Each structure stands twice: as C-alpha cells, then as structure tokens.
Amino acid sequence: MISSHPLPRLLLSAAFVGLTAAALAGCKTISTEDITGSTGGGGLLSNASLSRTADEAPSAVRDWQREAKVAGDRYAADPRDANAAIRYADALRHNGQRAQAVAVLQRAALYRPNDKAVLGAYGRALAADGELRQALDVLGKAHSPDRPDWRILSAQGAVLDQMGRFDEARHHYETALKIAPDEPSVLSNLGLSYALSKNLPKAEETLRRAAAHDGGDKRIRQNLALVIGLQGRFKEAEEVARAELPPEEAAANIAYLQQMLAQQGRKAAPKKLAQAASAE
Numbered sequence: 001m002i003s004s005h006p007l008p009r010l011l012l013s014a015a016f017v018g019l020t021a022a023a024l025a026g027c028k029t030i031s032t033e034d035i036t037g038s039t040g041g042g043g044l045l046s047n048a049s050l051s052r053t054a055d056e057a058p059s060a061v062r063d064w065q066r067e068a069k070v071a072g073d074r075y076a077a078d079p080r081d082a083n084a085a086i087r088y089a090d091a092l093r094h095n096g097q098r099a100q101a102v103a104v105l106q107r108a109a110l111y112r113p114n115d116k117a118v119l120g121a122y123g124r125a126l127a128a129d130g131e132l133r134q135a136l137d138v139l140g141k142a143h144s145p146d147r148p149d150w151r152i153l154s155a156q157g158a159v160l161d162q163m164g165r166f167d168e169a170r171h172h173y174e175t176a177l178k179i180a181p182d183e184p185s186v187l188s189n190l191g192l193s194y195a196l197s198k199n200l201p202k203a204e205e206t207l208r209r210a211a212a213h214d215g216g217d218k219r220i221r222q223n224l225a226l227v228i229g230l231q232g233r234f235k236e237a238e239e240v241a242r243a244e245l246p247p248e249e250a251a252a253n254i255a256y257l258q259q260m261l262a263q264q265g266r267k268a269a270p271k272k273l274a275q276a277a278s279a280e
Helices: 014-025 061-077 082-094 098-111 116-128 132-140 150-162 166-179 184-196 200-211 218-230 234-242 247-279
Strands: none
Touching (some): 061 082, 082 116, 098 116, 184 218, 218 247
C-alpha cells in the first residue's frame, strides 16, 4: 500500500513529483532542480559548478553544507573572485538558499558584467528562484550568436518550457543538439518538454535516446519510467525504475503514480463529459 511508504522517505526525484503534477494537471512549469545543464540544481538534473567537473561535485546534503562553508570563506575573502562566487552560489542553491545564491551572483555580475560563466550561473540561479523573465534576459547575454553555448541554449529552453512556450523551448534544444549531438542532458530536457505539452510517445522516444548514453544521469531513466507510467504501462515503468532504485522504492514510485492518475481521472470525468456534450 502506498501509505506504508511515506512520500518523504521515497527516493522520488523532483522531476517525478513535479513532472507528474504537470502532466496530470496541465501545469506549465517544471522543477528547475531537474534540468541538466540548464537552470542548475537537478531538471530536471544537477549541473555541476563551472569550476569543476560533474564527478567532483558534492553529492550529499552534508557535502553541500561543507562546500558552502569552504566556498563561502573564499568568497568572503574576495567577492570579486568569479570562480568562488559561482561555487558558493551553487552550494547555496543546493542547500535551498536560492535567494541568497541569486544575490551572490548578482554581485558577481556587477563586478564582471561581460563574464559569460558568471552570467550563465546568474541566469540559472534566477530561473531556480522563479524569476523567469529576468533569467531569460541574463541567459541571452551569456553567449553570442557567433559563439553559441549548448549549455546556455538548453538553459534557455528550460526557462521557456516553464513559461509554457514549448515550441520556442524545443527550438533551443534542437539548436543545442546541433552543437552537441546526442548530449543526454539536452535530450532529457527535450523529452520533458514533450511530456509537459502532453506528447508522451515523443517524450518516451526522446528520453530513451537520452538514457541510451553512458553519460546519462540516473534521473533520466527515472523520468523515462515516469513517462512510460503516464501512458498506463506500469509494469514496464517499474522495470525501468528498478535499474536505478531498490525494488521496494521503485514499486512505491509507480504505486504513487497510479494513485495520482486514478485521482486525476475521477476529478476529470465530469469535465470530460461536459466537453463531450458540447462537442455534440
């Protein structure tokens, strides 16, 4: 029973909860914590600080708390140090201090108004804090048409998705894929964009492409399991989820999804009947 697995104890990704709600309710937002290479934190997946590789990024809560202390001390010693500002803001965001992360990068951008790395991090932080229009403006300055950055293009697409501008978002992802063909993080964002606009078969196809790459994050496969489950193929969805989660938690995730779908179906029934009547 789903009640035997309290939600906070499940290893549910932000994408699983956020995208499920969006797909069921027609919400035009997705969690910026889950967008790889885009708005930072998780997109749907976490983008490591520009100062280090993804393998070097902290992975646990206590690691991010330690990182905030170390990077914060370095930032306090020299607020003009762009690398310290980016690392400190990244740690703050992972610790849930999103507004403070924005403030740190806003200050860094004042010191370095033409630094593309600072502007990219600042734009992601703004998006994670819900300041979508400002994020889009800042991200637009983080690269130039003659030297486009696929990471920034993917970030711009993520913001546009959250604004409900799905066609524009997908144009950015497709442009990013011309620069970085089959990049898993961009394919993941693209797949989730299709899911948010209710094109689940296309979302599944795209997420399968993303999951097929060795560089793909485990949350890509969790998102794939979600999209499969949203199409009613629960057994297959659970099998995909088990590749990344313990069997009990994979089963609980799918049970949670089934419960949400059942609840949504009951709520939507009167509306569907009304729509059918008016169509006739």
